[in-house]
Amino acid sequence: MRPFHYSRPASLAEALLAERRASAADPHTPMAFLAGGTTLVDLMKLEVMRPQRVVDLNASAREHSAIQFDGSNLRLGAFAKMAEVAGHPDVVENFPVIAQSLSLAASAQLRNMATLGGNVLQRTRCAYFRDPSWAACNKRSPGSGCAALEGANRQHAVLGASEHCIATYPGDFAQALLVLDAAVLLIGPDGARTIPFGSLHREPGDAPHLETNLQPSEIITGFAVPAGPWARRSLYLKIRDRQSYEFAVASAAVALELDGGIVNDVRIALGGVATVPWRAHDVEDMLRGKVLDEARATEAARVAFRTAVPQSHNAFKIALGQSTVVRALLQATSMEVRHG
Numbered sequence: 277m278r279p280f281h282y283s284r285p286a287s288l289a290e291a292l293l294a295e296r297r298a299s300a301a302d303p304h305t306p307m308a309f310l311a312g313g314t315t316l317v318d319l320m321k322l323e324v325m326r327p328q329r330v331v332d333l334n335a336s337a338r339e340h341s342a343i344q345f346d347g348s349n350l351r352l353g354a355f356a357k358m359a360e361v362a363g364h365p366d367v368v369e370n371f372p373v374i375a376q377s378l379s380l381a382a383s384a385q386l387r388n389m390a391t392l393g394g395n396v397l398q399r400t401r402c403a404y405f406r407d408p409s410w411a412a413c414n415k416r417s418p419g420s421g422c423a424a425l426e427g428a429n430r431q432h433a434v435l436g437a438s439e440h441c442i443a444t445y446p447g448d449f450a451q452a453l454l455v456l457d458a459a460v461l462l463i464g465p466d467g468a469r470t471i472p473f474g475s476l477h478r479e480p481g482d483a484p485h486l487e488t489n490l491q492p493s494e495i496i497t498g499f500a501v502p503a504g505p506w507a508r509r510s511l512y513l514k515i516r517d518r519q520s521y522e523f524a525v526a527s528a529a530v531a532l533e534l535d536g537g538i539v540n541d542v543r544i545a546l547g548g549v550a551t552v553p554w555r556a557h558d559v560e561d562m563l564r565g566k567v568l569d570e571a572r573a574t575e576a577a578r579v580a581f582r583t584a585v586p587q588s589h590n591a592f593k594i595a596l597g598q599s600t601v602v603r604a605l606l607q608a609t610s611m612e613v614r615h616g
């Protein structure tokens with residue numbers, strides 16, 4: 277690991293002020309915020325991320341780590357730990373897709389340490405990205421090429437890829453936020469703002485090193501999740517190479533509102549198969565107002581992957597992703613949901 281300057285400001289306001297001064301003095305020095313450190317420190321040890329300034333936000337985190345539910349809206353502090361949120365009774369009862377996406381992620385030790393903000397900003401697990409001895413990685417070194425295109429790409433994306441990068445977005449929680457139409461609460465040098473979760477991540481296009489639409493030095497302070505009529509009938513189905521401590525090969529988050537067996541509303545997001553958390557809007561439109569049986573779920577899954585482009589080692593992800601969508605939709609229709 278390379279030497280770096282470490283600071284631990286007492287509040288987010290202090291962190292932002294110090295950051296404004298530091299970047300005005302030297303705008304080109306790479307910096308990173310530290311939350312749980314389970315992604316950042318890993319990547320610093322591998323010399324994939326090389327910040328010269330590390331700003332530890334943990335001292336200022338207390339005010340942004342609460343979990344609050346008022347019956348209509350859930351507010352999750354960005355510094356809440358994954359394990360706390362996964363086990364919170366309001367989350368388990370009213371937003372099962374959130375609880376499941378978090379409890380199926382990583383390991384117990386990691387979930388006790390890792391925060392929600394860090395989780396949604398985790399970097400890809402592409403082996404070429406994580407190993408700087410491979411020169412060709414446009415995400416790590418813009419313009420250097422992409423070793424995965426001709427290499428071991430079994431884990432890579434079939435949706436949202438470009439000729440410059442085919443890396444998969446690896447997280448689980450993001451798909452839950454996406455199906456629930458969550459918003460991201462941000463604070464930065466220019467003040468506070470809120471954006472839809474769906475506009476946080478960027479597809480790789482010709483600039484795979486730009487992964488989000490965050491402004492420089494912007495900090496995620498929390499997530500606002502409306503308790504829509506689909507939130508209680510929601511679930512996360514994760515398919516992986518082994519049953520624990522593994523990233524998704526394919527996953528589906530589903531939130532469903534049924535009225536006498538007819539779909540009033542449905543939301544579907546896919547994980548493990550795309551470059552960003554992937555919302556299947558087309559499929560949602562075709563299911564509204566219909567009875568959701570196996571034939572319709574199968575057709576929906578086909579449509580969800582109609583733009584998929586397989587790489588040399590991952591064509592299996594299309595069939596696997598489709599089966600995951602079918603299973604998730606059918607499981608959601610048969611969930612026992614308590615109203616009120």
Ligand SMILES: Cc1cc2nc3c(=O)[nH]c(=O)nc-3n(C[C@H](O)[C@H](O)[C@H](O)COP(=O)(O)OP(=O)(O)OC[C@H]3O[C@@H](n4cnc5c(N)ncnc54)[C@H](O)[C@@H]3O)c2cc1C
Nearest residue numbers: 309311312313314315316381382391393394395447448496
């Ligand atoms: C072995 C292993 C297995 C894993 N398996 C899974 C899995 O199955 N599913 C899954 O979803 N995840 C998995 N993870 C990823 C894990 O969940 C993330 O590492 C973790 O959630 C990151 O949170 P953190 O608080 O530790 O973030 P950090 O490592 O502190 O930060 C991550 C990044 O986000 C930035 N950041 C952090 N917080 C903020 C903020 N509030 N505002 C702005 N920027 C911020 C940091 O600068 C850094 O770039 C796994 C990780 C490991 C090491």
Ligand code: SF4
Nearest residue numbers: 402413414422441442
């Ligand atoms: S897929 Fe993306 S992250 Fe992986 S080697 Fe290619 S450019 Fe790098």
